[in-house]
Amino acid sequence: MDASTIGGVVREAVAQVAVRLRPDVLAALREAAIRERSDRGREVLGQLIENARIAEEDGVPLCQDTGTVWVWLELGADECLAGDLQGEIDLAVSQAYREAGLRMSVAGDALLDRSNTGDNTPAFVDVTLRPGTGATVHVMLKGGGSDNSSAMRMLDPTDGPDGVRRFVIETIEAKATGACPPLVVGVGVGGTFDKVGVLAKRALLRPLTAPPQDTRLADLEAEMLAEINALGIGPAGLGGDTTALAVHAITAPCHIAALPVAVNMGCCAMRSVSVDVD
Numbered sequence: 716m717d718a719s720t721i722g723g724v725v726r727e728a729v730a731q732v733a734v735r736l737r738p739d740v741l742a743a744l745r746e747a748a749i750r751e752r753s754d755r756g757r758e759v760l761g762q763l764i765e766n767a768r769i770a771e772e773d774g775v776p777l778c779q780d781t782g783t784v785w786v787w788l789e790l791g792a793d794e795c796l797a798g799d800l801q802g803e804i805d806l807a808v809s810q811a812y813r814e815a816g817l818r819m820s821v822a823g824d825a826l827l828d829r830s831n832t833g834d835n836t837p838a839f840v841d842v843t844l845r846p847g848t849g850a851t852v853h854v855m856l857k858g859g860g861s862d863n864s865s866a867m868r869m870l871d872p873t874d875g876p877d878g879v880r881r882f883v884i885e886t887i888e889a890k891a892t893g894a895c896p897p898l899v900v901g902v903g904v905g906g907t908f909d910k911v912g913v914l915a916k917r918a919l920l921r922p923l924t925a926p927p928q929d930t931r932l933a934d935l936e937a938e939m940l941a942e943i944n945a946l947g948i949g950p951a952g953l954g955g956d957t958t959a960l961a962v963h964a965i966t967a968p969c970h971i972a973a974l975p976v977a978v979n980m981g982c983c984a985m986r987s988v989s990v991d992v993d
């Protein structure tokens with residue numbers, strides 16, 4: 716498989732997700748608008764639904780913050796990937812952002828050079844292997860508000876599920892308004908300090924109607940969602956029942972002395988797509 720093939724997928728994906736709200740998220744917004752008891756909350760949800768319609772029909776961005784580009788490549792272990800993967804993805808991102816007139820949002824260096832790179836590169840790329848052939852390319856545009864509202868903590872193993880739940884609720888209570896609710900909340904538990912945030916971000920990719928990979932997480936996800944919506948933060952942080960549309964968790968092995976937890980928030984403009992490549 717040539718890296719240019721992956722670049723082509725990324726280029727098309729960026730152009731698509733910048734203007735098209737994920738269908739499962741749009742459906743959840745419509746359902747939430749029916750259930751929402753707050754007049755103001757219903758009004759905000761109605762505006763978000765209308766915004767999604769206009770964006771798709773007119774081919775204009777869902778949000779003015781067109782984000783950084785995160786690409787997760789799941790590559791079949793029997794495949795041989797040829798070429799410069801980072802280079803091809805960066806070329807695809809640069810072309811897609813210029814062609815679609817999307818805002819460039821990447822600084823050259825977080826600390827040493829805050830000047831805009833001018834083409835929204837580099838993209839942020841993760842590569843993992845899976846059995847077999849082919850590949851799946853996951854592309855997400857991530858706005859600054861939702862990523863800035865994320866958090867990570869190294870809990871004690873004795874904190875257990877209740878400790879994870881408390882940390883998630885505390886994070887939402889403190890930071891949700893800056894992430895443009897209603898949210899999709901990704902929770903990662905396990906791994907190491909440098910891996911747990913990736914788990915949380917991958918959790919956002921799961922369709923809202925799909926159960927967790929490990930069904931033992933279903934009750935914890937439902938409990939956290941209920942507690943989050945009981946906070947009353949509501950759509951756009953203006954009050955109401957719908958602070959989050961879903962909470963999705965992914966767990967992984969970790970050191971016996973550790974319990975890493977990360978929260979990565981997805982804003983009301985969830986922009987992601989997963990593409991299978993033969």
